[in-house]
Amino acid sequence: MQKIIKGKVGEAIAYSYLKKHRYKMVEKNFRTSAGEIDLIVTDKKHLVFVEVKMRSSLSMGYPREAVNNYKQNKIRLVAMQYLKLHSIINVPVRFDVIEIVGDEHNYTIEHFVNAF
Numbered sequence: 001m002q003k004i005i006k007g008k009v010g011e012a013i014a015y016s017y018l019k020k021h022r023y024k025m026v027e028k029n030f031r032t033s034a035g036e037i038d039l040i041v042t043d044k045k046h047l048v049f050v051e052v053k054m055r056s057s058l059s060m061g062y063p064r065e066a067v068n069n070y071k072q073n074k075i076r077l078v079a080m081q082y083l084k085l086h087s088i089i090n091v092p093v094r095f096d097v098i099e100i101v102g103d104e105h106n107y108t109i110e111h112f113v114n115a116f
Contacts, residue, residue: 010054011038014098017109023048032081035074040082046094049079051115054100054107063099064112072116 015025023041030037039050051071053063067075075095083093097115101108 007038007052007054009104010052010098010100013054013100013104013107013109014039014050014052017098017111018050021111027082030078030082032078034081035078037075037078037082043094046092047088048094048096049075049082050096050098051075052098052100056101056103058101063101064097064110064115067097067115 011028015028018039018041019025023043026040026042026047028039030040037049038052041048041050051067053066055063072095079093079095083089083091094114095116097112099110099112
């Protein structure tokens with residue numbers, strides 16, 4: 001599966017999972033010159049910035065391992081830009097990672113709340 005298509009499939013799976021767990025979608029694929037945040041959702045208490053990682057197998061390691069310090073800092077920067085752009089202050093924020101292993105028909109999903 002091509003990387004872009006796999007990314008969109010992973011985001012769709014993650015969104016479905018979040019919706020099932022009563023999260024509300026705020027925005028998908030928020031982009032700035034600094035980078036992108038896959039999903040922005042709310043859980044009634046927090047504005048949650050979600051990084052989605054999907055791999056077809058574990059041969060290259062767990063998808064969550066790709067969310068290293070560099071990637072975390074990039075996501076934080078983009079989140080700050082989002083908050084500033086939308087004049088959001090005094091709202092608790094959280095950074096989650098959703099890991100998907102498999103394909104669109106047969107997969108496992110793990111949600112790391114407050115991952116970093």
